[in-house]
Amino acid sequence: xxxxxxxxxxxxxxxxxxxxxxxxxxxxxxxxxxxxxxxxxxxxxxxxxxxxxxxxxxxxxxxxxxxxxxxxxxxxxxxxxxxxxxxxxxxxxxxxxxxxxxxxxxxxxxxxxxxxxxxxxxxxxxxxxxxxxxxxxxxxxxxxxxxxxxxxxxxxxxxxxxxxxxxxxxxxxxxxxxxxxxxxxxxxxxxxxxxxxxxxxxxxxxxxxxxxxxxxxxxxxxxxxxxxxxxxxxxxxxxxxxxxxxxxxx
Numbered sequence: 623x624x625x626x627x628x629x630x631x632x633x634x635x636x637x638x639x640x641x642x643x644x645x646x647x648x649x650x651x652x653x654x655x656x657x658x659x660x661x662x663x664x665x666x667x668x669x670x671x672x673x674x675x676x677x678x679x680x681x682x683x684x685x686x687x688x689x690x691x692x693x694x695x696x697x698x699x700x701x702x703x704x705x706x707x708x709x710x711x712x713x714x715x716x717x718x719x720x721x722x723x724x725x726x727x728x729x730x731x732x733x734x735x736x737x738x739x740x741x742x743x744x745x746x747x748x749x750x751x752x753x754x755x756x757x758x759x760x761x762x763x764x765x766x767x768x769x770x771x772x773x774x775x776x777x778x779x780x781x782x783x784x785x786x787x788x789x790x791x792x793x794x795x796x797x798x799x800x801x802x803x804x805x806x807x808x809x810x811x812x813x814x815x816x817x818x819x820x821x822x823x824x825x826x827x828x829x830x831x832x833x834x835x836x837x838x839x840x841x842x843x844x845x846x847x848x849x850x851x852x853x854x855x856x857x858x859x860x861x862x863x864x865x866x867x868x869x870x871x872x
Contacts, residue, residue, distance in 0.1 A: 629701050629714050632694035633848075639686040640845055646679045647756060650785065654763040676785035683788060687843060699836060702738075706731035721859065722866055729819060732828035733869070735835050736810045740862055742839075743803035744854070745846045746796060753793045760789035799842040806835060814869045 650672055657668045700711045708726045720737055724730040764779075764786040810831055813824065851858075 629694065629697045632690070632697050632714070636686055636690040636694055636845065637848060639682050639690060643679055643682050643686075646675045646682070647760075647789065650675045650679070650782075651759050651763055654766045654782075658766055673781045676781040679785055680788055691843065691845070695839065702734050703731065706734055721862060728825055728828055732810075732832055733814070733866075735832045736807075736814055737862055737866070739803060739807045739810060739835055740865065741851070741858055742846060743800065743807050744858060745850045746800040746803055746844060748850045748854070749796060749844075749847050750800060753796050757790045757793035760786040795842045796844055799838065799844045802838050802842075806831070806838065811865075815865065818869070 653668045653672050653675070657665055657672070660668060697712060697714050701714065702720075703709070704711050705720055706726060706728075707730075720734040722730065722733050722737065724733055764782050813819065813827060813831075819828070
């Protein structure tokens, strides 16, 4: 369980909303399927439930984007700086610190970000198959709703279209996020490991790298799956230790 004064506790609020969105998504898919085999009052009830579920999904996603997720990400950004420079910008702390022993500096700040980049690209890759399946099911749900409803039930098709658009957009954003994270990681690996940080001019690059990483996260708003992190956490930690051991050695 996350401690009350931890950054993770802020992410927990966002994760609860995301869990509800997942429930609403699967419920919508199930009701859309059942609707194709029903009629009369039962069909009317199920169509109404689909409308309510789709609207709730969109509303909860919007609230999470504008409030809970933003607050958690803002706290994470501050904590990265706190850890990198050993300053206190907030009372919130992370329960697991960054795994490097570099002295407070821009180099430590960039290395913290490089570590986050390593984890982010891996977890995003593992999320792609599930996200693609959800997008496919959302499209099927839209097609089914357009097939079974009558002209007087156009609201179902409209809300299903909005709902499907949100789900499909999430998959597109995750795919682009993964591509950009891979590209950014490869660039950082070249600087940190292959070449090593030797030149003062590379300080400008490090600052640019940190900013670009944060911009990608803020723009695409990908919620990395905590279950994937839990499953692969130890393996990733060991892999990162090997990479970190090769840094600044050349």
